Amino acid sequence: MIVTKLNLLDSLPLTCSRTGTCCHGKTVHINPWELATIAKAKGLSTQDFVKEFCDWGGIKLKFEGAIGYKNQPSCSQYIEDFGCSVHEGRPLACRLYPLGRQIQHNKVQYIHEGENFPCLEGCPVVTELPSFTVEEYLQDQSTKRYESGQDNYLEVMQQLAEVAFELYLDNGLADSGSSEALEKWKTLGSFSPSELADSIPLEWREVLIHPAITNIKNPSEFAHQHVTLLLHKAQAKFQQITTLTQLEDACVLMMSLALHLAQSIGAHPHSLAEHWVETAQSHSN
Ligand code: SF4
DSSP states (O other): OOEEEEOTTOEESOOOOOOSGGGBSOOOBOOHHHHHHHHHHHTSOHHHHHHHHEETTTTEEOOOSOBOGGGOBBOTTEETTTEETTGGGOOHHHHHTTOEEEEETTEEEEEEESSSOHHHHHOGGGGGSOOEEHHHHHHHTTOHHHHHHHHHHHHHHHHHHHHHHHHHHSSSTTTTTOOHHHHHHHHHHHSOHHHHHHTSOHHHHHHHHSOSOOOOSOHHHHHHHHHHHHHHHHHHHHTTOOSHHHHHHHHHHHHHHHHHHHHHTTOOHHHHHHHHHHHHHHHHO
């Protein structure tokens, strides 16, 4: 796979024509703030939106609509001859497309796969449209708040993983000589996205995916309130721990939350789990 990196001055030969070729056959992850935002745009509760339109426990949009571009099914939010039914609340992946976004060494990079823009093949009409710089394109798509939401949830994921580390390293689990918890972290990393979602008890999935937060305007505020809810729940539950088995269960649970959230922002649970196991091992020797 060729990945082409772009800087903000590169020119994109397109504006999005909204013909919907980009709304077929894709994988669109959504973090909990994006879920709240898209559900609001649809006029549904997050619970109802997930039931009807999401896979993997609420972190991916279903693509099971009518077959269209390249014989691929459309997104659950796509309406033929109209376009996106939740345009105002569409997630970051849709706003960025055909660009991807990655953070390396604390620097944001915008990328696309291959040497040619996929839109040139999917929507040849884009050649007749005005060119945008990457910066102008991002502004046109109002990505700022959504990029911030993504970065905020990266931090939430790290905070949950830190709790798993604390439970493992600072409470006697590592000292007990048992490697069970780390084996289970690895197993979680090898689960399919649905298996990982299903491995999380319902009461925790509820607070991870459907936090009771009504103000969704500011993603930073939303993520901050969300992690506070999660950490309070963990504190209330884990203060009752009296045995190593309960400690191990708590440690594995927190890791499953972190990995599920990782999936929701497009990170790879498998490599994260491997990395975190190695880190925990190196700190426990
Ligand atoms: S959410 Fe809207 S823009 Fe995104 S893939 Fe679905 S229909 Fe297309």
